[in-house]
Every structure is written in structure tokens, then in C-alpha cells.
Amino acid sequence: MDQDLRRLFERALADEPVPPPGDLAGAAMAAGTRMRRRRGLLAGGGAAAGVVLILAAVLSLTRPAPPPSAPMVAPTPAPVGDVCTMAVNGAATVASVHLREDATEDQQAAIGKKLRADPLVRVVSFEDPDRAGARFRVPWPDASGASPSYEPVAPPPGVFLAQLVDPSQYPAFAARFRGVPGVERVVRSLCPEVTPSREHE
Amino acid sequence: MRPWTTAGRRERAARDADFTAFVAASSPRLRRTAYLMCRDWHLAQDLTQTTLAKMYAVWDRIRPTANLEAYSRRVLLNAVFDLRKRRSGTEVVLAELPEPPGNHPENDPELHVMLMAALETLPVRDRAVVVLRHWEDLSVNAVAEILGVTPSVVKMQNMRALGRLRVLLGEDFIRS
Numbered sequence: 001m002d003q004d005l006r007r008l009f010e011r012a013l014a015d016e017p018v019p020p021p022g023d024l025a026g027a028a029m030a031a032g033t034r035m036r037r038r039r040g041l042l043a044g045g046g047a048a049a050g051v052v053l054i055l056a057a058v059l060s061l062t063r064p065a066p067p068p069s070a071p072m073v074a075p076t077p078a079p080v081g082d083v084c085t086m087a088v089n090g091a092a093t094v095a096s097v098h099l100r101e102d103a104t105e106d107q108q109a110a111i112g113k114k115l116r117a118d119p120l121v122r123v124v125s126f127e128d129p130d131r132a133g134a135r136f137r138v139p140w141p142d143a144s145g146a147s148p149s150y151e152p153v154a155p156p157p158g159v160f161l162a163q164l165v166d167p168s169q170y171p172a173f174a175a176r177f178r179g180v181p182g183v184e185r186v187v188r189s190l191c192p193e194v195t196p197s198r199e200h201e
Numbered sequence: 202m203r204p205w206t207t208a209g210r211r212e213r214a215a216r217d218a219d220f221t222a223f224v225a226a227s228s229p230r231l232r233r234t235a236y237l238m239c240r241d242w243h244l245a246q247d248l249t250q251t252t253l254a255k256m257y258a259v260w261d262r263i264r265p266t267a268n269l270e271a272y273s274r275r276v277l278l279n280a281v282f283d284l285r286k287r288r289s290g291t292e293v294v295l296a297e298l299p300e301p302p303g304n305h306p307e308n309d310p311e312l313h314v315m316l317m318a319a320l321e322t323l324p325v326r327d328r329a330v331v332v333l334r335h336w337e338d339l340s341v342n343a344v345a346e347i348l349g350v351t352p353s354v355v356k357m358q359n360m361r362a363l364g365r366l367r368v369l370l371g372e373d374f375i376r377s
Binding site for chain 1: 217220221224225228229232233236237242246249250251253254255256257258260279283286287312313314316317331332335336338
């Protein structure tokens with residue numbers, strides 16, 4: 001039956017159209033570079049910094065996370081959005097929990113649940129890249145400026161924004177979330193209208 | 202390797218050349234596997250492009266890996282599974298199973314159409330097992346590796362899927 005299946009598959013593939021024009025490799029490289037940039041893996045030290053971040057992620061999965069040190073590459077700052085408008089005290093610390101590119105919906109739901117249940121968290125919001133609906137094609141011009149017929153589809157991964165009750169507890173909070181499946185990284189920000197106090201390095 | 206030095210630029214160019222060669226070699230097969238999973242050439246092209254972009258994003262890390270082909274299948278299939286999840290239960294491509302072969306003997310040449318429709322009715326992971334085993338001709342172990350399950354799960358899903366196909370496609374399927 002194996003031979004029969006294979007023949008049937010080949011017949012099913014017989015109407016394959018000519019691949020669309022445009023540079024598939026080039027478009028993939030451009031889109032892939034955009035993904036790396038979003039994860040903060042691009043800057044002077046490029047690949048080396050990427051390896052450090054990946055190692056740090058692996059290490060945090062296998063033993064308690066060490067206290068957060070300054071990252072070698074500054075990640076793209078997370079949008080703090082309306083989590084900050086709900087600040088009650090003066091100094092409001094927002095932790096952004098960035099999801100991995102390959103995080104599943106179950107992992108995302110579990111992370112949201114864990115955040116809402118965490119005693120350190122006052123408010124949680126979620127920046128959902130899919131909010132615009134099933135946005136299937138993102139226009140991506142190729143090197144000559146013309147748009148190819150087919151464009152990359154990957155939306156950016158989502159970000160959870162959590163306002164913390166006690167900013168001095170951030171290291172413990174980050175340690176709790178760094179190893180969670182689906183989490184790419186945890187970054188600390190300050191709400192824009194607040195002057196940094198000395199506990200935020 | 203600092204990217205702005207001459208050595209860094211050469212290194213990056215070599216890396217990109219490797220990737221371009223990989224794309225040329227693997228994209229036709231990736232696209233066909235994607236098509237067999239979703240029955241839409243347009244979508245298959247998009248999935249292929251997404252897969253390649255994701256691989257480029259970690260190209261430095263995976264490039265020394267022995268089995269980039271297997272890795273590419275894993276990324277592709279995760280993209281397919283993810284697509285279905287995002288649409289929460291609605292079919293990516295609606296599948297209407299045509300009449301069983303017994304009713305329309307003149308439709309035997311269309312058996313492959315019925316196979317594709319029948320595949321659509323399977324759970325997506327069972328479909329992946331059938332495509333990887335019987336189109337890509339991968340071993341049970343290779344399929345297990347790609348899907349992140351044990352070989353016995355692969356065997357069970359394969360048997361279940363083929364059994365279902367037999368039921369849906371009727372006697373003609375076995376005979377042809």
C-alpha cells in the first residue's frame with residue numbers, strides 16, 4: 001500500500017504551479033533578520049551575544065536563575081502601554097515577559113494565568129500581535145523595492161506586561177518566569193512618567 | 202566575529218551563501234510537503250517562507266547541525282499545527298469528502314483527490330505522520346524525532362490513519 005500511497009501523492013502534486021517570482025532566500029533572510037532584531041540578538045556583538053542569551057536561557061531551565069545582570073545587548077524596549085496608566089504609587093515597575101517565537105497557545109495561556117496569580121503582580125496586560133485579525137500577509141519589498149508575490153506571514157511573538165506591587169522584588173519575579181516554557185526573556189522597564197529611584201540600578 | 206570587519210563580512214557572506222544554497226535545495230520539497238498538509242499552494246508557499254525565515258533567524262546555531270532537513274520539517278509542521286490552533290477549530294481548508302468510489306466507478310482516476318480529501322478528515326498530527334512516512338519516506342524513528350513523540354506513538358498513529366483511510370476510500374484503495 002505504501003507504493004500506492006506514494007503514487008497517489010505524486011498525482012495529487014501534479015498540479016503544482018510554477019513557484020512565484022521573487023527571491024525566496026532573500027525574503028527569508030530579510031524576515032529572519034527581523035525576527036532576530038525583535039529578540040534583541042542583533043547589535044555589535046551579534047552572534048556572540050545571541051549565544052550568551054541562549055546559554056542563559058538554557059541555564060535558567062536547569063538550575064535556579066542567577067540574579068539578573070545587565071544584558072550584553074540591549075533588547076528592544078517593550079511598549080508599556082496602559083499598564084502604566086494604572087500606576088497607583090510613585091515608582092511603578094513594569095516587567096515585560098516576552099514570548100518565544102514558537103510558543104504555543106497553551107503555553108501563552110499558562111503564562112497569563114501564572115502572572116495573574118502571582119502575588120507580586122498588580123496589573124497584567126497582553127500585547128497581542130494578532131489583534132488585527134488573521135493578518136496573513138505582511139508586505140515585504142525585495143531589494144529592488146518591488147513587492148514579491150508572496151510575503152512572509154510570521155507575526156511577532158506576544159508580550160505580557162505586568163505591573164509589580166513591589167519593585168524591589170523584581171529579581172525574584174524574573175527568576176520565577178524565566179524558566180517557564182514559552183518565555184523568551186523577561187525585561188524590566190519603568191513607567192515613563194516616573195523618575196527612576198536608586199533601587200532600579 | 203565582529204560583523205563590521207572584513208573577516209566578519211566574509212564570514213557573514215559565507216553564512217548567507219550556505220543558507221541560499223539550502224533554500225534552493227530544500228524549498229521545492231518543503232513546499233510540496235506543506236501542500237499535502239494543507240491542500241493550498243498559496244498557503245504552502247507562505248508556510249515554506251515562514252519556515253525558512255525562522256531557520257535563518259537561528260542559522261548560526263543550527264548550521265553545524267547534521268540534519269537540517271529534519272529540522273526544517275519540524276519547523277514547517279509546527280507552523281502548520283500553529284495555524285490550525287490560531288483558527289481555533291475551523292478548518293484551514295474545508296474538506297468535503299466525495300462519494301465513496303463504489304458509487305462512481307468512472308471516478309477511479311480521481312482516487313488521489315479522494316485521498317487528499319480523506320486526509321483532511323484526519324487529526325492534523327495523524328495527517329503529518331502519513332505524509333512524512335508515505336510521501337517523504339522517512340523512517341519511524343525519523344518521524345518520531347521530527348514530531349517530538351516516541352516511535353511507538355508514530356506507529357500507532359500511522360496504523361490508525363491508514364485504517365481510517367481504508368474505511369473512507371473503500372476497497373478500491375487497497376486494490377489500486
